[in-house]
Amino acid sequence: xxxxxxxxxxxxxxxxxxxxxxxxxxxxxxxxxxxxxxxxxxxxxxxxxxxxxxxxxxxxxxxxxxxxxxxxxxxxxxxxxxxxxxxxxxxxxxxxxxxxxxxxxxxxxxxxxxxxxxxxxxxxxxxxxxxxxxxxxxxxxxxxxxxxxxxxxxxxxxxxxxxxxxxxxxxxxxxxxxxxxxxxxxxxxxxxxxxxxxxxxxxxxxxxxxxxxxxxxxxxxxxxxxxxxxxxxxxxxxxxxxxxxxxxxxxxxxxxxxxxxxxxxxxxxxxxxxxxxxxxxxxxxxxxxxxxxxxxxxxxxxxxxxxxxxxxxxxxxxxxxxxxxxxxxxxxxxxxxxxxxxxxxxxxxxxxxxxxxxxxxxxxxxxxx
Numbered sequence: 542x543x544x545x546x547x548x549x550x551x552x553x554x555x556x557x558x559x560x561x562x563x564x565x566x567x568x569x570x571x572x573x574x575x576x577x578x579x580x581x582x583x584x585x586x587x588x589x590x591x592x593x594x595x596x597x598x599x600x601x602x603x604x605x606x607x608x609x610x611x612x613x614x615x616x617x618x619x620x621x622x623x624x625x626x627x628x629x630x631x632x633x634x635x636x637x638x639x640x641x642x643x644x645x646x647x648x649x650x651x652x653x654x655x656x657x658x659x660x661x662x663x664x665x666x667x668x669x670x671x672x673x674x675x676x677x678x679x680x681x682x683x684x685x686x687x688x689x690x691x692x693x694x695x696x697x698x699x700x701x702x703x704x705x706x707x708x709x710x711x712x713x714x715x716x717x718x719x720x721x722x723x724x725x726x727x728x729x730x731x732x733x734x735x736x737x738x739x740x741x742x743x744x745x746x747x748x749x750x751x752x753x754x755x756x757x758x759x760x761x762x763x764x765x766x767x768x769x770x771x772x773x774x775x776x777x778x779x780x781x782x783x784x785x786x787x788x789x790x791x792x793x794x795x796x797x798x799x800x801x802x803x804x805x806x807x808x809x810x811x812x813x814x815x816x817x818x819x820x821x822x823x824x825x826x827x828x829x830x831x832x833x834x835x836x837x838x839x840x841x842x843x844x845x846x847x848x849x850x851x852x853x854x855x856x857x858x859x860x861x862x863x864x865x866x867x868x869x870x871x872x873x874x875x876x877x878x879x880x881x882x883x884x885x886x887x888x889x890x891x892x893x894x895x896x897x898x899x900x901x902x903x904x905x906x907x908x909x910x
Contacts, residue, residue, distance in 0.1 A: 581909045588872045589909045602901035603865045606845045608894040611887045612837040614880050619772035619834035621826045627767035629737035631760040637662040639751040653736045664730040678724045685717040740764040765823035772834040773811035782838045789833040795884045796824045844887035851900045853907045863906050865897035
């Protein structure tokens with residue numbers, strides 16, 4: 542009995558010692574396994590497991606999808622141009638040398654008012670032209686001297702010669718004086734360039750002392766709140782089906798447009814459509830900028846409106862969105878979408894009303910592997 546008791550005590554002591562030696566390794570392994578199980582990962586079915594703390598770090602936001610009717614939208618390529626009624630060009634009518642105006646040469650983005658002097662172009666004639674002008678001026682001075690002497694003689698004979706002869710001689714003197722002043726001023730004539738309209742300087746091609754030719758564009762002035770967007774359309778039926786339009790110069794940016802009219806002459810097989818920016822505030826567009834023009838037709842289609850940032854590309858380059866299927870699970874959904882404006886799209890197939898769609902951080906969720 543005593544021997545059996547001693548053997549049992551020995552076995553218990555041995556088991557306790559083994560447990561004590563193994564416990565440190567066991568304690569280190571538990572946190573590692575737990576950390577691995579809580580890391581973001583792609584599940585076998587293609588969905589993504591994303592813990593709550595990772596969702597907060599990635600700033601993932603979702604919205605409840607809602608189906609509604611929206612106008613069918615067609616995307617066109619457009620170009621921003623100057624509004625002919627709210628912009629203008631400053632060009633000299635003669636060749637010469639550029640001089641600064643009263644306020645100096647205007648800089649890019651500077652606001653100018655209609656009629657404000659921007660620069661002065663001093664005429665710069667060649668040596669032959671100057672010689673011809675000087676010779677013509679000398680000839681006119683000689684004729685003016687003879688005309689004055691004739692007036693003096695006729696004035697001494699006043700009463701014996703007809704009054705009309707004296708008046709004709711005086712008229713010749715006045716005419717010669719004006720011609721001489723015109724020829725003398727043409728040698729160093731100057732032209733003041735003024736702003737044809739109020740706006741901001743969008744382009745400047747002049748520096749002090751620059752020699753320019755006639756009709757050379759020195760300044761361009763635009764009103765940043767009144768610009769024209771021209772788009773090309775190949776479907777003639779669209780001309781009578783335009784409801785509204787917007788320009789998208791960058792993802793997430795939308796500028797409302799108003800239809801001005803359509804051309805009736807084809808240009809490279811297409812019809813030009815012209816839109817004008819709406820509103821009185823400056824718009825984030827620049828002349829000659831290429832933009833997307835989203836034309837909203839009068840035809841209505843049903844779909845789920847989501848921000849354009851919610852749309853991402855799958856591995857097969859298909860459009861898809863991420864749906865919040867569980868507390869920490871996100872599922873990919875291939876969709877068919879059409880643009881609504883520069884900031885949102887309409888999903889016509891792939892998701893249902895009432896599902897939570899990721900609208901912020903979708904690209905980050907898509908990168909989880």
